[in-house]
Amino acid sequence: MKKLLHRPLVRKGGIVLALLIMWEAWTRLGDVNPLLFPSASQVLASMIRSTASGELPGYAWQSLKVLLMGMAIGSVGALVLTTVAVSTRLGAEILETLTAMFNPLPAIALLPLALLWFGLGVNSLIFVIIHSVLWPMALNTYTGFVTVPPTLKRVGQNFGLCGWRLVTGILLPAAFPYILSGLKIGWAFAWRTIIAAELVFGVAARQGGLGWFIYQNRFDLNTDLVFAGLLTVILIGLVVENLIFKWVERKTVLRWGMSAAH
């Protein structure tokens, strides 16, 4: 038992549990309007019901699907931009200028323009997601490429690798720690952006995911489901950042003793 308490994950779980208990106690003992702040048990019950019926997972999957499409296109775009940037001087300057310009611009600010160009549909969402992952990923991948030790490049050339085979055989794996951290930053931006975009977007269209679920339930005064939606956003974020990315890190950069020093 004592040993168990020493594990940070166990202690953090305890903190979450304590928060839930305090929440429950406050809503029960205090004079709280459940329409404004439902109790923890009520929220969890609704969440379980909505999950079991497949409604909540369906919306979550819709968000993730759009996000993954945007991230895939954004990552390929980042790779292309980076390849141009490492092969020519002008390419590097183009990349530096573009990232400097677009990085400070919150992706969500492009949504009105996207709606104008692509109309109400998934395409607009994908456009914003691409924007939110492209620049941080390109910047990181570029840093990864230019910091590959020259000795490693020479070793690859010495084996007879050149051109594309040198890129896939040496440069990409050598730059992987930076690419991974680019993916992490890209994910973090994209996840926040898609929820925000769906909130705006859901007003009119029916293809919104979790954001739309939250918006719609607020409209119907299902405050417990609004909370359930928010908890799901948090939960997915935690799972991706703390389980999936951590797992990939353990299997790759940690095992290889490579870390992207920033």
Add this chain to the structure above:
Amino acid sequence: MAELLSVRSVTISYPTETGTFTAVKEVSFGVAPGEKFVLLGPSGCGKSTLLKSVAGFIAPSAGSIELEGRSITRPGPDRVVIFQEFDQLLPWKTVLGNVTYPLRIARRMADGAAREEAMRFIRMVGLEQFRDSYPHQLSGGMKQRVAIARSLALDPRMLLMDEPFASLDALTRRKMQEELLGIWEATRKTILFVTHSIQEAVLLGDRILVLSPGPGRVKRVLGNPAAGRRDGPEFLRAQEEVQALLEAP
């Protein structure tokens, strides 16, 4: 005896902001098959530059470099370089993976055959227990051993070694020198070895090319009958001779 490597009046310049900088000027020498040939000189005299040129990383601005009569135009697995830097191993591959990978791409060997061949050389450098370790788990000396195993496994015409032991502690360096001599006895690989240590040059080099700096030129090529032995009057005499030559104006 026919030369394996012929370097003919080679001049190598680097482009700089103000024009060009000549690092090596009109250097000529030849390396015989099975020979251990040492390039010796003070820091900055162009030893690494010459070696990189033989490896095919830098083109000479004048002169010619030929391996078995064919002009060298680019890097290739027939001349494998062993660098001084410990980061020459691929960090994302294990010891076995590091030795197997170039066999698959450069010698187009099938997986099984490549692993078997790789293990033969990993055993030769005494690292069979570490076959599944990653480079970051190895000491500097072990990393250099893996690099040597990887180069030998490629079965190149020549090994090009650029101060491979310079970053090691004195004890490990001695040990690695002995091991290299042993490996050379067993394989008779032609070796072009760069060093700035007189002791190392006299221990390893069948012939020693002494370079003078600014820009790098051949001072003289010395035969070295003492090669392979670390003691005895011959070894000391050879060291003194090289020392005197290096200090001569």
